[in-house]
Amino acid sequence: xxxxxxxxxxHHACVxxxxxxxxxxCAASDLRLxxxxxxxxxxxxxxxxxxxxxxxxxxxxxEGLGTQPPVxxxxxxxxxxxxxxxxxxxxxxxxxxxHLGADHTPAFLICRSCRSVAESDTAPSQGRLGDxxxxxxxxxxxxxxxxxxxxxxxxxxxxx
Amino acid sequence: xxxxxxxxxxHHACVxxxxxxxxxxCAASDLRLxxxxxxxxxxxxxxxxxxxxxxxxxxxxxEGLGTQPPVxxxxxxxxxxxxxxxxxxxxxxxxxxxHLGADHTPAFLICRSCRSVAESDTAPSQGRLGDxxxxxxxxxxxxxxxxxxxxxxxxxxxxx
DNA sequence: TCGGGTATTGATATGTTATAACATCCGGTC
DNA sequence: GACCGGATGTTATAACATATCAATACCCGA
Ligand SMILES: [Zn+2]
Ligand SMILES: [Zn+2]
Ligand SMILES: [Zn+2]
Ligand SMILES: [Zn+2]
Numbered sequence: 001x002x003x004x005x006x007x008x009x010x011h012h013a014c015v016x017x018x019x020x021x022x023x024x025x026c027a028a029s030d031l032r033l034x035x036x037x038x039x040x041x042x043x044x045x046x047x048x049x050x051x052x053x054x055x056x057x058x059x060x061x062x063e064g065l066g067t068q069p070p071v072x073x074x075x076x077x078x079x080x081x082x083x084x085x086x087x088x089x090x091x092x093x094x095x096x097x098x099h100l101g102a103d104h105t106p107a108f109l110i111c112r113s114c115r116s117v118a119e120s121d122t123a124p125s126q127g128r129l130g131d132x133x134x135x136x137x138x139x140x141x142x143x144x145x146x147x148x149x150x151x152x153x154x155x156x157x158x159x160x
Numbered sequence: 161x162x163x164x165x166x167x168x169x170x171h172h173a174c175v176x177x178x179x180x181x182x183x184x185x186c187a188a189s190d191l192r193l194x195x196x197x198x199x200x201x202x203x204x205x206x207x208x209x210x211x212x213x214x215x216x217x218x219x220x221x222x223e224g225l226g227t228q229p230p231v232x233x234x235x236x237x238x239x240x241x242x243x244x245x246x247x248x249x250x251x252x253x254x255x256x257x258x259h260l261g262a263d264h265t266p267a268f269l270i271c272r273s274c275r276s277v278a279e280s281d282t283a284p285s286q287g288r289l290g291d292x293x294x295x296x297x298x299x300x301x302x303x304x305x306x307x308x309x310x311x312x313x314x315x316x317x318x319x320x
Numbered sequence: 321t322c323g324g325g326t327a328t329t330g331a332t333a334t335g336t337t338a339t340a341a342c343a344t345c346c347g348g349t350c
Numbered sequence: 351g352a353c354c355g356g357a358t359g360t361t362a363t364a365a366c367a368t369a370t371c372a373a374t375a376c377c378c379g380a
Contacts, residue, residue, distance in 0.1 A: 006296050006297070006298065007296075032356080032357080034357070034358090036357095036358085052336085052337075053336095053337070053338075054336070054337070066358080066359080067359095067360095068359075068360065068361080069337085069338070069339080070338090070339080070340095070358085070359085070360085071358080071359085073337095073338065073339075074357080074358080089249040089250045089304065089306070090249045090304050092252075092336085092337060092338090092366090107288075107289050107292065109292065109293055109296060109298045109300075111298075112301070118292075118296055118298065120288075120289065120292035120296075122288045122289060122292065128267075128280075128282040129267050129280070129282060129305060129307055132267065132269065132278075132280035132282065133269055133307060133309070136166050136167075136269060136278055136280075136311075136312070137166070137311075137312035137315075138166065138269045138271075138278065138307070138309055138310070138311055138312065139309045139310045139315055140269075140307045140308070140309040141272070141308055141309040141310070142307070142308045142309070143305075143306070143307045143308070144249065144250050144304060144305070144306040144307075144308070145289060145303075145304070145305055146249070146303065146304040147289055147293060147298070147300045147302070147303045147304075148300070148301055148302045148303070148304070149293070149298055149299045149300040149301040149302070150298070150299045150301070151296075151297075151298055152296070152297035152298065155297075155299055192327080192328080192376090194328075194329090196328095196329085212365080212366075213365095213366065213367075214365070214366075226329085226330085227331095228330080228331065228332080229366085229367070229368085230329090230330085230331085230367090230368080230369095231329080231330085233366095233367065233368075234328080234329080252337090252365080252366060252367090321380100322379105322380085323378105323379095323380085324377105324378095324379095324380100325376105325377090325378090325379105326375100326376085326377085326378105327374105327375080327376075327377095328373100328374080328375070328376090329372105329373080329374070329375085330371100330372080330373070330374085331370100331371090331372080331373095332369105332370085332371090332372105333368105333369085333370085334367100334368080334369075334370100335366100335367075335368070335369085336365100336366075336367070336368090337364100337365080337366070337367090338363100338364075338365070338366090339362105339363085339364070339365090340361105340362085340363075340364085341360100341361090341362085341363100342359105342360085342361090343358100343359080343360080343361100344357100344358075344359070344360095345356105345357080345358070345359085346355105346356090346357080346358095347354100347355095347356090347357100348353100348354090348355095349352100349353080349354085350351105350352085350353080350354105
C-alpha cells in the first residue's frame, strides 16, 4: 500500500513524471490532451490538494483559456474518465491521480484543515464492503472511500 | 455485519421502530424531535432510498411545514448530528439510518438505477484505510464509504 | 409570574456546484 | 470540397447549500 501526499518528496519530478505518463497514455489510447485539459491537469498536480471546479475555472479564466463553467467541467470530466484525476465526493472537488498508470481503487485521506489529500492505493476487493455486497447480491461498479481528519502537519498546530 | 435495504422486510415495523427509537433517544438526550424534524425523519424512513434536500423541501412545502431551503437543511442537520440520518456524499442526498441506536461506521451500497441505498454496518472499515492512515500519521475523524452499482432488482432488468 | 438565556423557526438573500442546450470550429477522410 | 466527429464557445438554468437577522417558543431560576 502506497500513500502519496503528506510525505516530502521531489515534487517537481512528481509533476513532470505524471504529465509524461498522461501524455504517453493519451498517445497510446487515442485520447487528446488538449491545451485546456493539459493545463487543468497541471493545476491539479501543482499541489497535493483538492481544487474545486470554480477554482480551476478561475485560473483558466486568468490565463485566457476559458471563462464559463463547462470549460472546467469538460476538462475535469475528461481527466477523471481517463484516470488522470479523481473526484473527491466529500469536498465536491478534484485532485490529480497519484498512481497514474496503475489500475487501482483509490482511497483518500483528506485534511479538513489544509485541504491536502493523500491518495492511498488500497486493496481492490474492499474486504468487508465486498463481502456485504456479495451477501446482498449487489454488483459494485465504483467505490468511494474517503477519510477526513487532520494531516500530520495540521495536528501539531491543532487547527480546530 | 448487517445490511439493510434490499431485503424484503416488514417495513411498517421498520419505520415505527425507528421512530420509537428516535423519540426515546431524544427524550434521553435532551434533544427535541420537533414536528418538522419528525416529519423529515418519516419522509426519509418511508423508503430505503436517498432523498435530496429539495425533495424533502417539496414534501414539507406541500404540507405547510415550510417553504425555504433552510427549513429542510436545518432538519437534516439535526437528524444527521443526532445520528438518525446519514448524508450520502456521492449523491448529495440523505437517508434514514438503518441501525438507529447502534454506534456504527456506516457503509452504503447505492443503486445507480433506482437510487435505493442499503446501509451495511461494517467493522470500522479502517482495515487497510486505518493502516494507511497510521503509516501516514493521519488522524481520522470521519470516514465515507460508498459503493455504487446495481442492486439485485435492477440487475435483472439491467437498466443501463 | 416575571425576566433572561437558549433553541428553534421565519424570512430574505446569496453563494456554490453542476448541467442542458445549441452553435461553431477544426482536423482528418473520402 | 463535403462530411463527420470530437472539441469549444456561449447562454442560460438547474441543483445544492449557507449567511444573516428578526421573531418566537421553551426552559429555568428569581
Ligand atoms: Zn508530488
Ligand atoms: Zn492539513
Ligand atoms: Zn424498512
Ligand atoms: Zn436498483
